[in-house]
Amino acid sequence: MNLENLSENRCFGGWHKQYQHHSGVLNCAMRFAIFLPPQVASGQQVPVLYWLSGLTCTDENFMQKAGAQRIAAELGVAIVAPDTSPRGEDIANDEAYDLGQGAGFYVNATQAPWNSHYRMYDYIVDELPALIETHFPVNQQRAIAGHSMGGHGAMMIALRNPERYRSMSAFSPICNPINCPWGEKAFTAYLGDNRDTWAPYDTTVLLPNAQQPVVGLVDQGEADSFLATELNTDVLEGVVAQTGYPLEVRRQAGYDHSYYFIASFIEDHLRFHAQHLAA
Amino acid sequence: MNLENLSENRCFGGWHKQYQHHSGVLNCAMRFAIFLPPQVASGQQVPVLYWLSGLTCTDENFMQKAGAQRIAAELGVAIVAPDTSPRGEDIANDEAYDLGQGAGFYVNATQAPWNSHYRMYDYIVDELPALIETHFPVNQQRAIAGHSMGGHGAMMIALRNPERYRSMSAFSPICNPINCPWGEKAFTAYLGDNRDTWAPYDTTVLLPNAQQPVVGLVDQGEADSFLATELNTDVLEGVVAQTGYPLEVRRQAGYDHSYYFIASFIEDHLRFHAQHLAA
Numbered sequence: 001m002n003l004e005n006l007s008e009n010r011c012f013g014g015w016h017k018q019y020q021h022h023s024g025v026l027n028c029a030m031r032f033a034i035f036l037p038p039q040v041a042s043g044q045q046v047p048v049l050y051w052l053s054g055l056t057c058t059d060e061n062f063m064q065k066a067g068a069q070r071i072a073a074e075l076g077v078a079i080v081a082p083d084t085s086p087r088g089e090d091i092a093n094d095e096a097y098d099l100g101q102g103a104g105f106y107v108n109a110t111q112a113p114w115n116s117h118y119r120m121y122d123y124i125v126d127e128l129p130a131l132i133e134t135h136f137p138v139n140q141q142r143a144i145a146g147h148s149m150g151g152h153g154a155m156m157i158a159l160r161n162p163e164r165y166r167s168m169s170a171f172s173p174i175c176n177p178i179n180c181p182w183g184e185k186a187f188t189a190y191l192g193d194n195r196d197t198w199a200p201y202d203t204t205v206l207l208p209n210a211q212q213p214v215v216g217l218v219d220q221g222e223a224d225s226f227l228a229t230e231l232n233t234d235v236l237e238g239v240v241a242q243t244g245y246p247l248e249v250r251r252q253a254g255y256d257h258s259y260y261f262i263a264s265f266i267e268d269h270l271r272f273h274a275q276h277l278a279a
Numbered sequence: 280m281n282l283e284n285l286s287e288n289r290c291f292g293g294w295h296k297q298y299q300h301h302s303g304v305l306n307c308a309m310r311f312a313i314f315l316p317p318q319v320a321s322g323q324q325v326p327v328l329y330w331l332s333g334l335t336c337t338d339e340n341f342m343q344k345a346g347a348q349r350i351a352a353e354l355g356v357a358i359v360a361p362d363t364s365p366r367g368e369d370i371a372n373d374e375a376y377d378l379g380q381g382a383g384f385y386v387n388a389t390q391a392p393w394n395s396h397y398r399m400y401d402y403i404v405d406e407l408p409a410l411i412e413t414h415f416p417v418n419q420q421r422a423i424a425g426h427s428m429g430g431h432g433a434m435m436i437a438l439r440n441p442e443r444y445r446s447m448s449a450f451s452p453i454c455n456p457i458n459c460p461w462g463e464k465a466f467t468a469y470l471g472d473n474r475d476t477w478a479p480y481d482t483t484v485l486l487p488n489a490q491q492p493v494v495g496l497v498d499q500g501e502a503d504s505f506l507a508t509e510l511n512t513d514v515l516e517g518v519v520a521q522t523g524y525p526l527e528v529r530r531q532a533g534y535d536h537s538y539y540f541i542a543s544f545i546e547d548h549l550r551f552h553a554q555h556l557a558a
Contacts, residue, residue, distance in 0.1 A: 009539035010502065010531075016539055067346035067542065223289065252289075260288040260295055263346065 003135055006031065012073035013038035016063055025119050025127045026086040032128065033059040035069050039076040040137045047141035047166075047277040048078045048132060049270070052124065052150030052157075054172075055182070056102045057084050062147075065259035068266050075274040078138050082128055084149070086117040098182050099189055105177070106153030107201050109190035118190055121201075124153065125161055143273040145169040147262060148226070152177055155203040155216065162212040167276035169217040169269045171262050172224055176204040176232035183230075204235045208243050216247035217272045219265050221255030282414055285310065291352035292317035295342055304398050304406045305365040311407065312338040314348050318355040319416045326420035326445075326556040327357045327411060328549070331403065331429030331436075333451075334461070335381045336363050341426075344538035347545050354553040357417050361407055363428070365396040377461050378468055384456070385432030386480050388469035397469055400480075403432065404440055422552040424448040426541060427505070431456055434482040434495065441491040446555035448496040448548045450541050451503055455483040455511035462509075483514045487522050495526035496551045498544050500534030 006018040014037040023030040039046055049072070051062050059081045062068065072079050085104030092113040094100035100114075109118035132138060144165050146154035151173025158168035177183025178198045187198045199205045220233045227233065233249065240247050255261040285297040293316040302309040318325055328351070330341050338360045341347065351358050364383030371392040373379035379393075388397035411417060423444050425433035430452025437447035456462025457477045466477045478484045499512045506512065512528065519526050534540040 009535055009537050010500070010533040010543070011539040012543045064344050064538065067349065069539075069542070070346065221289070254289040256288055258288050259343065260290040260348075263348070264289070264291045 003131070011035065012069045014040075014069065014073045016069065018059065021131060023086070023123060023127060025123045027117050028086045028088050028091055030083055030086070030123070031059055032080060032082045033063045034132070034136060035063065035072055035079040036136065037073045037076050037078060040078075043137070044076065045137050045139040046076050046078050047143070048080055048138045049143045049145060049273055050124065050129070050154075051079055051081045052106060052144070052146030052153040053081065053084050054146070054148030054150050055084070056097050057150075058102075059083050061259065065263065066266050067263045068270060071267050071270040075270060077270065077274055077277065078136065080128070080132055082124065085120060091117050099186055103149065103186060105149055105183070105186045105190065105201070106157065107187070107190050110197065111190060111192045114190050120153075121157070125157055125164070141166055141277045143167045143277055145269055145273070146173070147171045148257065149174055149182070151218070152203060156201055156206060158214045158216070159203060159206040159210055160200070162210065162214045165214050166279070167215050167273045169272060171219050171265070172221060172226070172231060172257050173203070173218060173236075174231055175236035176202060178202045178205070179235070180230045180232055204232070204239050207239050207245055207247070210245065213246050215276055217269060218247065218249040219261075219269070220249065220251050221257065221261045222251050222253050223255055224257045226257055282410070290314065291348045293319070293348065293352050295348065297338065300410060302365070302402060302406060304402045306396050307365045307367050307370055309365070309402070310338055310362055312342045312360045313411070313415060314342065314351055314358040315415065316352045316355050316357060319357075322416070323355065324416050324418040325355050325357050326422070327359055327417045328422045328424060328552055329403065329408070329433075330358055330360045331385060331423070331425030331432040332360065332363050333425070333427030333429050334363070335376050336429075337381075338362050340538065344542065345545050346542045347549060350546050350549040354549060356549065356553055356556065357415065359407070359411055361403065364399060370396050378465055382428065382465060384428055384462075384465045384469065384480075385436065386466070386469050389476065390469060390471045393469050399432075400436070404436055404443070420445055420556045422446045422556055424548055424552070425452070426450045427536065428453055428461070430497070431482060435480055435485060437493045437495070438482060438485040438489055439479070441489065441493045444493050445558070446495065446552045447493050448551060450498050450544070451500060451505070451510060451536050452482070452497060452515075453510055454515035455481060457481045457484070458514070459509045459511055483511070483518050486518050486524055486526075489524065492525050494555055496548060497526065497528045498540075498548075499528065499530050500536065500540045501530050501532050502534055503536045505536055
């Protein structure tokens with residue numbers, strides 16, 4: 001397994017590091033970032049929060065803008081931020097910001113030309129955690145969170161793999177991708193026209209059928225310009241209310257879709273995850 | 280006075296806003312960002328920290344990456360982040376990252392072609408605070424801080440205008456620009472070959488002659504790749520030791536020149552400034 005260290009920054013007494021590796025699942029080189037809290041210096045194995053970013057993002061957006069390292073350092077939690085799609089000159093792409101590179105939607109594509117590389121679901125669920133747990137001082141207590149497309153990814157993946165995650169959370173998630181323009185465009189391209197194949201990637205479809213719940217927290221800004229058209233937060237609130245699923249959905253007055261929103265509430269999310277990671 | 284609001288984000292209960300205005304001093308349109316803490320909503324006039332960024336930066340780097348708003352919101356301090364030079368297609372520039380647009384060095388240029396726009400000293404000392412104090416709910420209690428080129432700017436400006444600032448601080452400042460490659464290149468271009476004209480822009484020259492001290496705090500990472508060649512921290516430490524000037528210079532083991540360093544210690548700087556702004 002090749003694992004190349006690309007950068008390293010001391011940060012809040014811990015370390016922010018970027019790595020590149022060859023992904024067998026995605027069939028290309030992939031970059032990710034990891035924050036290791038100061039506790040690892042004393043030989044401690046720490047739990048891991050996986051952060052899935054939104055459209056157009058790389059491993060860098062969350063690490064640079066969310067201000068999460070301060071609290072992760074205090075709580076002794078590692079954070080892993082993968083890229084949002086396979087990347088490279090030889091990888092299928094689209095000129096639009098919401099399809100192709102930077103827009104993997106955390107699914108396993110079945111349609112050409114996407115199906116030769118776009119398998120972000122398997123990458124996030126299996127390959128990346130195996131890599132992290134082999135090469136870094138972490139234990140197998142995992143949490144998963146994300147923003148927008150990554151909020152969809154985090155909840156969908158936790159709902160399908162409840163044995164793998166202690167908790168899940170999301171900012172501004174695409175709650176019901178099979179019924180919004182972003183999701184319909186991406187799922188048509190990656191999965192084809194048969195909507196039956198889309199349902200296993202939709203949080204609001206998965207949640208009412210969940211056998212083993214994963215506790216969750218969602219924050220949604222009420223001034224989010226994508227709220228009315230893309231996010232379908234009300235559909236998520238509806239299935240949570242119907243089922244009693246242990247997911248708290250909070251609406252935050254005045255906040256938008258940006259990292260200024262994430263930064264404002266990331267402390268709540270990290271403390272929420274740490275509480276369940278320690279349980 | 281035209282003042283155009285370009286963006287607005289709720290952040291930690293306050294507001295991050297970007298504005299554009301015509302600068303008479305710089306003779307071009309300029310953008311700046313302001314963070315207004317929640318206290319202004321109740322009619323309170325708050326003190327202001329001016330943040331001067333480093334080479335290649337705009338108003339956005341600090342606001343997006345430093346995580347300062349959390350503490351500023353708690354303390355009730357506004358933050359103003361100007362751009363680092365005049366900008367525009369008609370403005371003199373250079374292909375290098377360390378001269379021209381994005382590299383104003385906070386001086387008033389005397390040499391062509393720079394002297395028609397590059398007057399960042401006057402912009403930061405006079406024009407921008409006058410604008411801020413006219414249009415925003417702030418009082419005249421000011422502090423000034425910055426990073427690298429902006430750390431030079433912040434200390435140099437505070438030392439020359441002690442009546443205007445309660446406190447000053449810097450991360451990784453260019454302490455002695457007249458004796459390092461970045462400073463010599465920029466000062467030769469902007470100020471000409473006569474080094475006597477450079478001295479009024481050098482912290483280590485100004486500090487021993489200061490009549491009215493401005494309390495200060497400096498953080499310098501010991502793994503900073505620019506420390507040996509550009510920053511001359513030892514020269515600053517020497518004049519502070521000689522004079523007893525109330526400036527604390529801290530060296531932080533393992534930290535580099537990046538915003539991961541700034542984010543790790545910005546809370547100390549904000550609390551330091553707030554203490555003197557309230558005094």
